[in-house]
Amino acid sequence: MELWYYEQHTDNVRFGIKMNRQLLSCESDFQRIDIYDSYEFGRILILDGFLMVTEKDEFIYHEMITHVPMAVNPAIENILLIGAGDGGAVRELCRYSSIKNIDMVEIDKAVVNACREYLPSISCSLSDKRVNIFYEDGLKFVRRKKDIYDLIIVDSTDPFGPGEGLFTKEFYGNCYNALKNNGILVNQHESPYYANDARAMQKAHKQIKSTFPISKIYQAHIPTYPSGHWMFGFASKTFDPIIDLKEDMWNGLNIGTKYYNTDLHKGSFAIPNYVKELLKNV
Amino acid sequence: MKKYTQKDAPLFDALSEHNLNRIVHFDVPGHKGGRGNKYLTDFLGQACLKADVNSMKPLDNLCHPVSVIKESQVLSAQAFKANEAFFMVGGTTSSVQAMIMSCCFPGDKIIMPRNVHRSAINTLVVCGAVPIYINPGINKQLGISLGMSLCDLKDVITKNPDAKAIFINNPTYYGICSNLKEIISLAHKHDMKVLVDEAHGTHFYFGDDLPPSAMSLGADMSAVSMHKTGGSLTQSSMLLTGQNIDADYVRQIINLTQTTSSSYLLLSSLDIARKNLYLNGKEIFKKTLKYAQYARDEINQIGGYYAYCSELINGDDIYDFDKTKLSVYTRDIGLAGIEVYDILRDEYNIQIEFGDIGNILAIISAGDKEQEIERLISALSEIKRLYQKDKIGMLSYEYINPRLMLSPQKAFYSNKKSILITQSAGRICGEFVMSYPPGIPILAPGELITHDIINYIAYAKEKNCLMTGTRDMEVNYICVVEDV
Numbered sequence: 001m002e003l004w005y006y007e008q009h010t011d012n013v014r015f016g017i018k019m020n021r022q023l024l025s026c027e028s029d030f031q032r033i034d035i036y037d038s039y040e041f042g043r044i045l046i047l048d049g050f051l052m053v054t055e056k057d058e059f060i061y062h063e064m065i066t067h068v069p070m071a072v073n074p075a076i077e078n079i080l081l082i083g084a085g086d087g088g089a090v091r092e093l094c095r096y097s098s099i100k101n102i103d104m105v106e107i108d109k110a111v112v113n114a115c116r117e118y119l120p121s122i123s124c125s126l127s128d129k130r131v132n133i134f135y136e137d138g139l140k141f142v143r144r145k146k147d148i149y150d151l152i153i154v155d156s157t158d159p160f161g162p163g164e165g166l167f168t169k170e171f172y173g174n175c176y177n178a179l180k181n182n183g184i185l186v187n188q189h190e191s192p193y194y195a196n197d198a199r200a201m202q203k204a205h206k207q208i209k210s211t212f213p214i215s216k217i218y219q220a221h222i223p224t225y226p227s228g229h230w231m232f233g234f235a236s237k238t239f240d241p242i243i244d245l246k247e248d249m250w251n252g253l254n255i256g257t258k259y260y261n262t263d264l265h266k267g268s269f270a271i272p273n274y275v276k277e278l279l280k281n282v
Numbered sequence: 283m284k285k286y287t288q289k290d291a292p293l294f295d296a297l298s299e300h301n302l303n304r305i306v307h308f309d310v311p312g313h314k315g316g317r318g319n320k321y322l323t324d325f326l327g328q329a330c331l332k333a334d335v336n337s338m339k340p341l342d343n344l345c346h347p348v349s350v351i352k353e354s355q356v357l358s359a360q361a362f363k364a365n366e367a368f369f370m371v372g373g374t375t376s377s378v379q380a381m382i383m384s385c386c387f388p389g390d391k392i393i394m395p396r397n398v399h400r401s402a403i404n405t406l407v408v409c410g411a412v413p414i415y416i417n418p419g420i421n422k423q424l425g426i427s428l429g430m431s432l433c434d435l436k437d438v439i440t441k442n443p444d445a446k447a448i449f450i451n452n453p454t455y456y457g458i459c460s461n462l463k464e465i466i467s468l469a470h471k472h473d474m475k476v477l478v479d480e481a482h483g484t485h486f487y488f489g490d491d492l493p494p495s496a497m498s499l500g501a502d503m504s505a506v507s508m509h510k511t512g513g514s515l516t517q518s519s520m521l522l523t524g525q526n527i528d529a530d531y532v533r534q535i536i537n538l539t540q541t542t543s544s545s546y547l548l549l550s551s552l553d554i555a556r557k558n559l560y561l562n563g564k565e566i567f568k569k570t571l572k573y574a575q576y577a578r579d580e581i582n583q584i585g586g587y588y589a590y591c592s593e594l595i596n597g598d599d600i601y602d603f604d605k606t607k608l609s610v611y612t613r614d615i616g617l618a619g620i621e622v623y624d625i626l627r628d629e630y631n632i633q634i635e636f637g638d639i640g641n642i643l644a645i646i647s648a649g650d651k652e653q654e655i656e657r658l659i660s661a662l663s664e665i666k667r668l669y670q671k672d673k674i675g676m677l678s679y680e681y682i683n684p685r686l687m688l689s690p691q692k693a694f695y696s697n698k699k700s701i702l703i704t705q706s707a708g709r710i711c712g713e714f715v716m717s718y719p720p721g722i723p724i725l726a727p728g729e730l731i732t733h734d735i736i737n738y739i740a741y742a743k744e745k746n747c748l749m750t751g752t753r754d755m756e757v758n759y760i761c762v763v764e765d766v
Contacts, residue, residue, distance in 0.1 A: 139656040140580075143663055165653045169630055170660040177667060 005036060005044070007051050009226040010194050015051075017041060017224075023118050028110035030162045035118045041224060043119055045086060047111070048161055053086050057223050058122055062088035063260040064220045064268070065232055069151050069184045070096060071250040071265055072239050076150040077101065080178065082138040082166060083188075084155035085111035087123030094125040095255050102131045103149075105142075107162055109135045139165040145178035152179060154187035159200050167200065169207040176211050176237075184236040189217055192275040193227030201231055206282040208235045216241055217279070218268040220259070231275075242266055288361060288560040292353040293553040296341055297546060301332050310336050310543075335546050344369060344544040345537050354553040361560045362487050362506070364497045364522035366529040368536060369552050371544040374481045375401035376536070377505030377521040379408070381477040384503065384527070384535045385447040386411035388691075393438055394449040396684055397427040399479060400716055400751070402449055403726045406690040413690065414442050417683055419599035424590065424611050425640040427722075428599040429460030432468070439472050451479040452496065453486075455636075455643060455722075457607030458600050459493045466500050475502040475527075484512035485606060488559045489567025493602040502527055511570075511606070511647060514555035518548040566648040570606045573655055574646040577608050580659045586615040586666050608644040610662070612637075616671030618745045622662075625669060630661040638717070639742065640676075682738065685730040688763065693728035698761040700754065703739060706731045709762035714751030717742050723751065731762070 003019040017038050024035040034046040042055030053061070066089050070076060077100040081089055085106040093099055104126075106112055112133065115123040126133065134141060142152070152175050159167035166187075175185050185208070190201040209215045212235035222230045234241045247262045286292055307314050316323035316331030323331050337343040342351035351369065358367035370377045378401040386392050388410030394402060395418040406413055416438055419428040430450055439445070448469045453459045462478070469476045478496035480486070484506050486495040496504040504522045508514040521536070523529055559566070578589040588611040592603040612622045623637025634644040644658060687710045688696070698712035708731065715725040724742070725735060739757070743749055749757040 137653060137656050139653070139660050143656075143660050162653065165657050165660075168657055168660075170657055170664045173664040173667065174660050 005038075005046070005051075007049065007226075010196070013194070015224075015226070017044065017051075019044075024114055026110065026114070028108050030108045030110075033108075033110055033114050035114060044224075045111075045115065045119060047157060050158065051224055052157065053088065053119070053122065054224050055119065055121060058086075058088050059257075060220050060222050060259045061225075061230070062092050062122075063257050064218070065089055065153055065155055065186055065188065066092040067250075067255070067257060067260040068218065068232070068234060068241065068265060068268070069153070069186045071246060071262060072234075072236075072241050072244050073150065073182065073184060074098065074246050074249050074253070076184075078148060078150050079103070080105070080142065080145070080149045080152045082142070082152065082154045082156065083107075083163065084153065086115045086119060087112070087126040089153055089155050090128070090131055091122065091125040094128045094130065096253070099130060102128075103134065103141075104131060105134045105136060105138045107135065107137055137165065139168075139171050139174065142171070142174045142178050145174075147178070147180055149179050150183055152183070152185045154185070156188055158190070158197075159204070167204050167207070169211065172207050172211040172235075179237065182236075182238045184234065184239060185212065186235075187233045189231040189233040191225065191227050191230050192272075192278055193229050197226055198278055202278055202282045204233065205279050208233055209282070211235070213237060214240060216269055217271065217275075219271060219275075220268065234269075242269055286353055286357055288357060288557065290357065291550075291553045291557045292350045292357070293342075293546075294550045294557075296350040297333055297335070297550055300335065300340055307335075309338070330547065333547055333550060336543070341546065344371065344549065345540070345542055351549065354549075354556070358520060358552070358556045359522070361556050362495070362497055362520070362522050364504070365525050365527070366523045366532070368521040368523075368529075368532065369544075369549050370519040370521055370536070370540075371517065371548045372519075372540060373517045374479075374505050374507040374510075374519040375399075375404075376540065377519045378402050378479055378481075379405045379539065380521055380532060380536045381503045381505055382406070382411060382447070382449065383409045383538070384532045385475045385477060387446075390447075391442050391445040392447045392449055393435070393442065393445050393474070395427070395430055395451065397454065397722050398449065398451055399481065400714060400723055402479065403690055403714070403723060407694045407727060408691075410689065410691045411446075413686065414438055414445060415684060415686065421594070421600075424588075425613075425638075426456050426458070426609075427454065429454065429458050429601055430465060431599040432461055432464050433598070435465060435468060439468065439474070443472060445472075445474055447475040447477055447502075449477045449479065451481070453480075453482050453493065453602075453604040453607070455482060456609045456641070457482075457604035458594075459602035459604060460599065461601040462494065462496060462501070463499045470500075476500075477502065478504040480504045481507040482510060482607075483604070484508055484510060484559075485563070485567045485570070486604075488563025489571070489606075490564055491571060492567065492606070493604055497522055497524065500524065503532075508552055508555050511645070512555050512559055515548050515551040518552045518555075520552060567606065569648045570646055570650075573650055573652075574606050574608050577644070577646065577655050577659060581608075581610055581662055584659070584663045584666060586670065587612060587662060588614065606646060608646050610642050610644070611640055612642055613640040613673055613676055615666050615669075616673040616676065617665070617669060618676065620742075620745045620747050621669075622665060624746060625665050626658075626661055630657070630664075632658055632661055634658075638747075639745070682724075682732065682734050684726070685732075686728050687730050688728040690727040693763055697764040699764050700759045700761050703736060703758060703760045706760050706762055707733050707736060712761040712763045713753060715739060715749065715757065715760065716751040717747040717749055725751075725760075731760070
């Protein structure tokens, strides 16, 4: 028997993975959750039919969304993580002994439970004592916070489902308000390649740019995401992601990474011309 | 004839049956189920175009309903606990027209608060009835007009015992209800009919923990905007009548102005909406109330805004409050409601119902999502953080007591000339000036123009309210009555 999973990357492009077997399929209050075991990518988390994370290539995404801001400001102690229910970003952050507190706000408890059970290599640090998990709407949570976080990471789904509110101007404004004077906001920033993803990327960039004095984007290559070319947003009140990179200090921490290094850090902010063009006049 | 229950939708069933029969059409509409207009079909979908049919025997005729439309109307009357229900396809404006024209001849007096919707005063221009205005109370702090005070009504009835009817909007756009029960009893004692503009009160008939509906209190007629909170398509409405109204005469009145090509999309949406409300209404409005209350609590926690509710109730001109309404007072953060309304749309992609000088109104329904309510709350908190100003210099809304010099009809049809609004003080207005929404006239035909009114119009324009009603599209000139 052949079991294939397909994700529609556009109306005319599909991405397929041959699966071995299904491990979980359930419907939460917010979305449908599926976990499969595949031959090529190990275990895979799928939400509402969209691939979220695979055991094989998750390290790229999770290293890039966490180590980039940490290398710019290694003094970060208090972090707000929004979304991130699989635990991958938490796992990377927990490698810094300097971090004192991580508030993780995930709207869907069922996702966290599923990842704890079926994706232990990703969710392994969710029980770290520095991690506080809040199961509520990210927009609501951050609205009530003022001037307390050094870093906010928005590790959300696409803006077409439960993650919709996390791509809005009001959300970025609330984040600005929740960050300290030298705070950094990093977010999953969609892809520039296919038109629908590119529109979401442009919109997010426009909203962040109008909220934060410094707003840059950087990229990574993630084989299982549409087009493989994925963007992250780096916005801050004071830090420039390249000028303020603490290269020696970060390298001195000896955090063994598979994808991230400080040379790549600098290079990831160098973006292709067509992407620059897309973001020029947003 | 089949015995129908509230689980049925006779008109919808007949339409479905009609489509299954694969009738060949040599009648209008000419798009013939969409085949004749591919662009439109691509846009609206084939099911929609196939339901857009003409009146015919199996589908009845709204002008003279005898079969499926009649059955659907009977079910609606039962659901709303009315004697008769009429499906209306000209919006609640047509229901309001039909109510007034059914009860007033030319020259008859009708008692109404001045903050009625334009459709009511428009009808007076058409039918020649004369308004006796009751001053709606004003909440000084919020600058919103309130309900009808029983005391004022008694006074007006004593002075005008010959009035034929009392017209009342209940609830108001902001959610304020009058003491309808006592008003009806007082009116009936004086042989006056009670006509209720219940445009914003469809849900009163189906939800729990809401103010009572007009029909349940014995009103003679009520105009219900099914499309506003009842879930039918825009422009569909229902007119309900009580036991002392001659429904056959009302039908004749409706047919004076109603189209003979009524849309089956609108009609079937009324049929299906009634079924849905009857079967699921309690649940739907419970959810609406929960959302509205949550949003009020959260908005009040932001500080600076005031999302008001039943604490306003005073036993008189705020006799009750519709808690599904999310009305928010914004002036304390130094922003006019219309400014917040514009910022929400332009900066945050959030469209709310309206903003006036001091308030905004968001319509909450079961169609909302929790995440979207959160967006509204967060956007309001951001607007306060980024745009808050000193409130000094902001104009508060004052009720300007109109001085009616001529009947609306006489003023509208008199010789008029167009002059600059700024120079129109002391003249009699020959047309309407409205700020839209809410569509309540600032000036109506026959009223004396004063400096206060001119200042108010200038301020509303400066704050970018959408001004309508005048012949001059720019609202710089106004038509005044030339000679009296």
